[in-house]
Amino acid sequence: MAIAITNPTTGEVVETFKPHSDDEVDRRIAQAQSAYEALAGTTFAQRAAWMHQAADILESDVDQLARMITIEMGRPIVQARAEVLKSARGCRFYADNAEDFLAPTTLGDPSTVGASAAGTRYAPIGIVLAVMPWNYPLWQVLRFAAPALMAGNAGLLKHASNVPGSALYLDALFEHAGFPEGSFRTLLIPASGVERVLRDDRVKATTLTGSEPAGRSLAAIAGSEVKHVVLELGGSDPFVVMPSADLERAATVAVTARNQNNGQSCIAAKRFIVHQDVYDAFLSSFAAKVAALTVGDPLDESTDIGPLATKSGRDELAGQVDDAVRHGATVVTGGQVPQRAGWYYQPTVVADITPEMRLFAEEAFGPVASVYKAASREDALRLANGTTFGLSSSVWTNDADEEDWFVDHLDAGAVFVNGMTASHPELPFGGVKDSGLGRELAAAGIREFCNLKTVWKA
Known part of the structure; x- marks a missing residue:
């Protein structure tokens, strides 16, 4: 993929960027080491x-950054603005808590x-590469980045090739906030250039959020x-209704829960498992509410659903729904590619999913909800745990015993009871099974990239 900003609302290339040469990559690694x-x-x-100053800069740039995010990857502007402010909150959280988290x-x-x-x-380990x-x-x-830098590490970023504007903003952010030059450096390189960086002796660890194949390769x-x-490798999170x-x-x-960020969220609910x-x-209420969502220009404050970030992602999603229909699934609402410019897909609800359909086992990365009927709580659990993923989960019940039973038995990195799965700086975030390993956020996140030293004195 070329390193370029392509507006998914129009499909037009806004700006292209020249990849960094090997010499420039080496210069940036050397800066990070220093x-x-x-x-x-x-x-x-x-x-x-310095980290509080970085948060201040993010907050002051919120409107500019939100527009940039929306143009780069199609996120509705209201949600993009919230992302910027959440990022500032994360910086402040680690600024205020890192010393306690890493106390002897x-x-x-x-x-x-x-x-x-x-x-x-706890001691820092050096340069950490983020993909x-x-x-x-x-x-x-x-x-x-916030916990890594607060621990005393330096960071390198290989960002996705379709968001170079965000990548270059982050390249400058921490230096503008007062951190030493090179504390956080963006590398404009293709995926094929990651191995060379990771094998550099100065790079001590790595983290990736992305696809399962990419995670396996990096690991x-x-x-x-x-x-x-x-590693955080996505999920097919269950939303269980009792x-x-x-x-x-x-x-x-x-x-x-399903349609946040145009349905392109690892922790978005994707499989809705409902007691018979x-x-x-x-299903009637859910489908009616999905059908009422406003699809439109993501720069419009009233838009609920914008385009998917890439044409290939939109086509993949459409292929999953078409496959389900061919195998007998019922499209309750949506299920079509709108006749308009850009990489849109209608908010969709699909029922009567069976194991031979791709939607049964694959993550649907877009505004498509799969609905399943469960005969009992045991059947609901079987469906919920019946994928190779295990990032997060949500269960809806007002029965206290049932609540505890699901919390104990759902095979996921998190269980949200009567609420929507979300990430919070204060709580550990990560999955099990093919959803990855390790944890981000909270105390666990900052400790991942530290050397835990045992100290013994005679």
């Missing part, structure tokens, strides 16, 4: 002041290990180099 060595001598208080610990009775004192300390996707072009990066390289890796649920609220939240006793009522 910055890491400088950051190692700074205090948490100093880094926190002491063993209560060091004599048990034959010492006068013993405990642990990031286009769907949340600021938040995905900053939820890695294989990191493993061969004995370098730490954190008879005791508040159906109207569940249906209302389900619309947002309330299936018809939920």
